[in-house]
Amino acid sequence: MRYAIRKLVTMILTILMVSLLVFLAFSIIPGDPATQMLGTNATAQKLEALRAQMGLDRPLLIRYLEWVKNFISGDMGISYSYHVPVRQMLYDKLGIMLTLTGLSFLLIVLLSIPLGILTAKYYDRYFAKAFDVLNQLFMAIPPFFIGILITYLFGLLMHLFTPGGFVSYKSDPWGYFLYMLTASFSIALPKAAMSMRLLKNSVLSEAKLDYVRTAYSRGNRTNQVLYRHVLRNALIPVVTFLGMTLADIVAGSIVIEQVFSIPGFGRLLITSISNRDYPVAQAIIVIIAFLVVVINFIVDSLYPLIDPRVKKDEQ
Amino acid sequence: MNNNRKNHKLYIGLILAGLIVLLILAGLIRSPYPPQKMEASLKLAGISAAHPMGCDQFGRDILSRVMIGARTTFLIAFVTNAIGLFFGILIGALTGYFGGFFDEILMRFNDVMLSFPSILLALVLIALMGPGTYQVMIAMGIVFIPSYARIVRSEFIRFRNMDYVLAIRLMGGSHLRIMFLHILPNVKGTILTSLIIGFNNAVLCEAAMSFLGIGVQPPDASLGLMLSEAQGFLFRAPSYALLVGFVMICMILSFSLLSDSLKEVQG
Numbered sequence: 001m002r003y004a005i006r007k008l009v010t011m012i013l014t015i016l017m018v019s020l021l022v023f024l025a026f027s028i029i030p031g032d033p034a035t036q037m038l039g040t041n042a043t044a045q046k047l048e049a050l051r052a053q054m055g056l057d058r059p060l061l062i063r064y065l066e067w068v069k070n071f072i073s074g075d076m077g078i079s080y081s082y083h084v085p086v087r088q089m090l091y092d093k094l095g096i097m098l099t100l101t102g103l104s105f106l107l108i109v110l111l112s113i114p115l116g117i118l119t120a121k122y123y124d125r126y127f128a129k130a131f132d133v134l135n136q137l138f139m140a141i142p143p144f145f146i147g148i149l150i151t152y153l154f155g156l157l158m159h160l161f162t163p164g165g166f167v168s169y170k171s172d173p174w175g176y177f178l179y180m181l182t183a184s185f186s187i188a189l190p191k192a193a194m195s196m197r198l199l200k201n202s203v204l205s206e207a208k209l210d211y212v213r214t215a216y217s218r219g220n221r222t223n224q225v226l227y228r229h230v231l232r233n234a235l236i237p238v239v240t241f242l243g244m245t246l247a248d249i250v251a252g253s254i255v256i257e258q259v260f261s262i263p264g265f266g267r268l269l270i271t272s273i274s275n276r277d278y279p280v281a282q283a284i285i286v287i288i289a290f291l292v293v294v295i296n297f298i299v300d301s302l303y304p305l306i307d308p309r310v311k312k313d314e315q
Numbered sequence: 316m317n318n319n320r321k322n323h324k325l326y327i328g329l330i331l332a333g334l335i336v337l338l339i340l341a342g343l344i345r346s347p348y349p350p351q352k353m354e355a356s357l358k359l360a361g362i363s364a365a366h367p368m369g370c371d372q373f374g375r376d377i378l379s380r381v382m383i384g385a386r387t388t389f390l391i392a393f394v395t396n397a398i399g400l401f402f403g404i405l406i407g408a409l410t411g412y413f414g415g416f417f418d419e420i421l422m423r424f425n426d427v428m429l430s431f432p433s434i435l436l437a438l439v440l441i442a443l444m445g446p447g448t449y450q451v452m453i454a455m456g457i458v459f460i461p462s463y464a465r466i467v468r469s470e471f472i473r474f475r476n477m478d479y480v481l482a483i484r485l486m487g488g489s490h491l492r493i494m495f496l497h498i499l500p501n502v503k504g505t506i507l508t509s510l511i512i513g514f515n516n517a518v519l520c521e522a523a524m525s526f527l528g529i530g531v532q533p534p535d536a537s538l539g540l541m542l543s544e545a546q547g548f549l550f551r552a553p554s555y556a557l558l559v560g561f562v563m564i565c566m567i568l569s570f571s572l573l574s575d576s577l578k579e580v581q582g
Contacts, residue, residue, distance in 0.1 A: 008424075017427045023438045107523040112362035142519050144526055148546055152557075163549075251432030255523045259546065270527050272440045285439060289431055296430055314468050 003247045004301060011297045018289040019071075023064050026278040031199050033102065071286070077279035079279035081272075086283045089268065093285070094265035095169065100187070100253045100292075101181050105246065106183075108195055113238070115192075116199030120234075123204060131196075138193035147186035147259035152181070164261040183260040187252045193243050198241055223278040236307050243299030324579075328572030331565045338562070342382025350379040351534055360551040368558045371541075372548055377555060379560055384536035388566070391452050391537070392517035396510060398456025403463020404506075408494050410464070413469025422468070428461040433516075433522055446529045448537075455520055459513060466509050470502040492523055511574035515567055522563060538563045 042050075056063075070077070075087035116230035119128040141149075153162035161182055167175040206212065209232055215225045256264030261267075265284050350368075358400035362369045368377035371389035410418040428436065441453035474480060475498070483493050522539030524530035531537040533544075538559060 009466075014430055017424070018431060021427070022439060024442055029443050036461050137564075137568070140564050140571055141560075142522050142567070144390075144523065144561060145542065145563065148542065148549065148556050148560065152549050152553055185351070187464075217580065226519070247430065247432045251434045254434065255526060258527055266527075269438065270529065273438060276442075281442065285435055286434060292432060293430055 407467025459473025
């Protein structure tokens with residue numbers, strides 16, 4: 001219990017610190033939002049009035065606290081360039097990010113764990129060695145290049161999907177799912193290769209330990225030893241890796257959205273940064289950071305379930 | 316058997332790294348064509364004897380641009396890691412060696428930075444400074460500091476109470492002397508392995524940022540920027556994207572193979 005509370009406090013502190021960092025960063029950026037909104041021809045009086053209306057004349061700390069308070073209650077400010085509430089702009093885009101991240105994560109798990117076990121079990125066969133080479137190669141391909149390759153091979157040559165043909169969830173749920181799945185592969189493949197290799201090495205090194213020999217000597221068959229004994233230990237580093245990868249997946253989705261022209265968080269973030277539309281950029285970054293921190297927290301809390309020794313150490 | 320495979324990795328890694336270095340050096344001495352020279356008649360021209368990688372959307376020779384693009388990418392990776400490593404060692408050494416309150420605060424701050432996707436942090440910094448090659452170097456350098464600091468710190472904690480350190484203290488050696496003349500050389504191996512991984516990450520991160528249009532700006536070339544340009548002409552000139560991607564893969568593969576074989580030698 002104390003373990004959980006300590007983690008929770010760390011999590012909240014982390015989110016606060018991230019939000020403060022982001023807020024400060026965007027406040028010290030040169031350029032004045034009021035000038036931004038009214039254009040350079042605006043009179044000094046008008047600018048002054050708008051600054052007062054936006055609260056820009058107040059001290060930084062007060063503005064930060066105000067922003068946090070509003071953020072928690074769901075008011076994320078108003079976009080400088082589109083003049084609509086940020087919340088409204090982000091509403092349906094959050095779903096896209098979650099779909100992309102979720103599907104990628106699922107793919108990584110579904111690809112890497114069975115293949116990792118298989119290649120570890122038959123590590124001296126040719127197909128396992130072929131997978132070693134393939135893994136090494138896939139780890140070296142940047143996700144967005146995999147995206148380009150997928151677009152070229154499956155989109156332009158084989159006509160299996162329409163590149164850039166994103167459809168929204170509301171108009172065509174199945175098309176949306178398929179398009180997101182295609183995009184997810186480009187995030188998932190390099191990570192799946194890493195996780196698969198990690199699992200294979202971890203199973204192989206566990207298999208050398210004494211308790212495995214003991215298990216065999218008690219008359220267990222290979223599969224029993226593998227699934228009941230070896231795998232339980234071998235999965236621990238893989239779970240750690242998967243937890244750490246989640247942040248990468250979220251970040252990766254920003255780039256992949258660009259490759260597949262998916263109108264999600266990533267594209268909005270890039271345009272809002274180049275348009276100096278800071279309320280939008282701030283909100284997106286804080287939401288992404290929040291997601292990452294919460295996911296890390298969940299992984300941390302699941303840890304004792306997989307490895308009961310962690311709990312003991314903490315007590 | 317195992318020994319044999321290890322050598323394979325090392326050799327392939329060395330060969331690939333050699334090719335990349337050759338490409339960059341050749342570009343430094345003389346590229347086949349001026350990398351910015353446009354030729355309207357050669358727009359998206361295919362592979363030919365005169366242009367081994369074809370031409371891009373402005374009729375510029377892709378091989379020449381890959382040469383300077385690879386150099387830019389390499390240079391960014393180098394400076395990024397130099398910044399990250401310098402401050403990482405400084406922070407990691409001080410906090411690991413002395414510990415205490417300062418260490419606690421700095422490490423919490425480090426945790427925050429690490430829990431944040433690195434490209435996002437780089438994005439915030441780019442928003443502060445504006446896009447461009449030097450800005451990317453600084454932004455990514457700052458982003459890389461925490462991971463190096465963490466590695467160096469844990470190594471310093473391991474060494475700070477060792478007998479040889481205590482012996483030097485007794486002989487009157489100053490803290491700074493112990494940290495940088497006695498402990499740091501022992502940490503070299505660990506730093507080298509993480510440096511190669513850092514190089515890889517930097518190449519990937521630069522490519523992603525330039526791909527998003529917030530990194531290196533045209534008309535300069537970097538591998539990521541070229542890929543993002545090439546994506547638009549995937550149908551008409553697939554060789555453009557494929558070749559540039561291939562060069563990038565070779566670069567990353569060479570680093571990861573070298574780091575793998577280095578790890579196997581060490582461990």
